[in-house]
Amino acid sequence: MSDKVRVALYWCASCGGCEEAFVDLAEDLIKLAEKVEIVFWPVAIDMKKSDVEQLPDESIDVSFINGGIRLSEHEEMVKLLRRKSKVVVAFGSCAHLGGIPGLANLYSKDEILKYVYLEAPTVVNPEGTMPKEVVKVDGQELELPKVLRLVKALDQVIDVDYYIPGCAPPPDVVKKALDTLLSGKLPPKGSVLGASSRSLCDECDLNKTKPEKILLKDLKRVHQVKLDLSKCYLAQGVLCLGPVTRGGCGTLCIKGGMPCTGCFGPLDNVKDYGARALSYLASILDYDDEAQAEKVIEEYVADPAGWFYRYSLPKSLVRGRYQGSGGEAHG
């Protein structure tokens, strides 16, 4: 065995962006290749589950797992990787917090399948074929992965050592996280790597343009205002989640003229991202009567769960919509 660091990369319910995030390291990738040996990466290398099964336990130094846990297959694979790895890193918002797929927790499994296979306007399915867990093809019985009742973040299924935030994690953050991991000087377990310990405002150039008090009479969506890019967006009435979001991204969205949507998740001291976000917004809305506030929320924050829990619904205290007692989410 070489003295290179043995690394595995795996994807669960993800869009592929996190895989891309590795490729985005560009020339740094070459330097990385000198230090690491990739033992498992289904996207790039043709390897099967059985290959991993054959590895001795804890023989992988670091496994980077991205995507939320949506299928029984994901559950199986991450448990397997956990057994085979010394360190497991949840890579990207979905593995970290449940991510955008986690918003599916607002619907039941049946509702989702029904919509996706029968009702969606782009679907043509005259026979009403629905996915089954066991199918017969040419006399052969095939077993397909099961759709789980709820999407979960990685640490709701296995023990996770570190997190790399972002949707997807920007190259700088990935690089910094890798440097930390490869340096051998490991931070305390549970740390979020490559990012800041303070909220985005701390590194935002526009923070100093904030007025002494921000009390909002009106909320605006980005397409409804001509944003002054040199002034704090929040102060202009645009719902920026920078204050409640971990910094470290280098304010990429802000620099691109878009408010922060919160993909880096909450700070260490915050238990529930969306609840915090809502709490801070509610505090600075300056209304005398409730009806007025309700109207603004309805008009501008039309989809509160989508706003405040865009990346973190599975990790929230409620985890998703209540689907009757006895469920896995409510133990």
Add this chain to the structure above:
Amino acid sequence: MSDVRIGVYVCHCGKNIGGVINPAKVAEFASRLPNVVVSRDYMYMCSSPGQALIEDDIKKYNLNRVIVAACSPRMHEPTFQAVLKRAGLNPWLLQMVNIREHVTWVHEDTPDKAEEKAEELIAAAVARAAHLYEITTEKAPVVKSALVIGGGIAGIRAALDLANAGIKVYLVEKKQSIGGKMAQLDKTFPTLDCSKCILTPLMVDVARHPNIEIYAYSEVVDVSGSAGDFKVKVKLKPTYVDWSKCTGCGLCVEKCPGRAPSEFNEGLGFRKAIYFEFAQAVPRKPVIDPRYCLWFTKGICRVCSKVCPVGAIDYEQKERYVELNVGAIVVAIGYEIYDMSKMVEYGYGKFKNVITGLQLERLSDADGPTKGKILRLSDGKEPKTVAIVLCAGSRDEKHVKYCCRFGCAAALKHVYYIKHSVPDSKVLIFYTDVRAFGKGFEEFYQKVRSWDDVYFIRGRPAEIFEDKDGSLVFDVYDSNTGQLINVKADLVVLESAVVPPKDWEPLRRLLKVSCDPGGFALELHPKLRPFETTADGIFLAGTIQGPKDIPDTVAHAAAAAAAAIGFLLKGYVESVPYLATVNEDLCSGCGLCASVCPYDAITIEEKEGRRVAKVNMIRCKGCGACAATCPSGAMQQNYFTDTQILSEVSTLAGGAK
């Protein structure tokens, strides 16, 4: 304090708790909870033996957390905190669990469940107690001086009381003279003594008092700092007279040809362009009203400057500002008459012979525009029939909802004025209720009722019309007799509603004092603390807190002064234990906490190249708004940190057993 050692004390409160649940069983349950070293029950924990039990245990078992499961912390938290103090523990290592109001009193019918609830609450408190920490408060010195805003009878009384207690007082009055509405009254009910005769000696006392500095014709424009150490910016409006030179001889006023409607006489009659508010004005220093002065309006005249023997006239004078540093502020800016022209149906402002009660005061005053004769404004004739309308604008959904509290008594006094000036007149009083509640009022009411040609009619006039001869006609539905009466009167007097002064709103915002639905200043407690406000160090005197007659105003002002004196002489202000504290490492300087703090206790400051929040310990009242807002979890509130609350809540959510 790494090693958490908890003592749990379950009180029977006689039968209050012990009659419903079994405290011994609950204590036994508690003894099995994590970190609990000792757990006991006792008949009355708050009694001396009960307290001694805890105190001894603290020493014997080396306890560093105490949980008392008894009544509401509002009741006995201080009692048990004192026990901890005596035993050498920080009082904030106490956690109370309310198993009386929250458990046995409300679940008497289901004792089993009540017992379970008590246990769960105690388990939650045990979880929370592990996260309690020592809290110390801080003291800041108090500046031994006071600002009194408004120089009516309330401000005068408060200023004198403060000054007599040895406190330096700055009295800021927006008009040329102190005195307020009381100076405009002819006589005062129910004793009918001359208003000015009892007021002006007090005004002179104020002027002469070595501890009082009057800023007349001035306004408060900025207030910063906090209780015990306010910085106040006062604007001295230009008077165009150098008051340091002026001797108050009044020659300028005498000779001035400029004429302006007299505010003091409520628009009846005129004053000069250079004027004193009224003859006995304090300070006796005139001001020029540039809106009417011929030099300012037409560039001619300058008579005043020619006659002034000391050369005090200064047409170039500009506004000036002074900065005052005071420990306490007494707000005494009084009230205003509701704009009666808003009640179009009564024709005030349109019909000359419809006047307000305060205008009648001016007509009745020997110093007034008619030398004390009550006459009709349209033709100068004596009114033979006078209608007095009570609750004009008051207790009226469309105008002012509350009662003015002195209109009824003032109306009785006004009957006297009219009968005194025009003995053969007929007076009709239209009332809704006659509220003669004050000392001596009922006797006064009975006396007025007994006079000839004085009629009390229960009803509010419908629309008032003017006759060709200037008299007024209207219909009234008399609810006592059920009849519609047709009235023709020579003069109508409206006992008008009262409202807070127009410039109260901006001042209120500066002072951060809340207001009631009528706009008047909101007291700290309607019964127990009626002259204090939610803003520490700011006190209320007189009618700015709500309508009052003079005796009530004076009592209120004296109480406010006493409270302010107590506050100032204590010598220090102390921070609240429930203080907000910032974890600077986590703080991003987003500034949202500062945005929501109702006490302006938070500033964002530069520190080592970045922005961080800073809490002013004395200003913070521990409301928790910032902690709930802080998106970083950097702002925490003592005794209510996220960790403390969450450990309690999650224990409750998980069940006690």
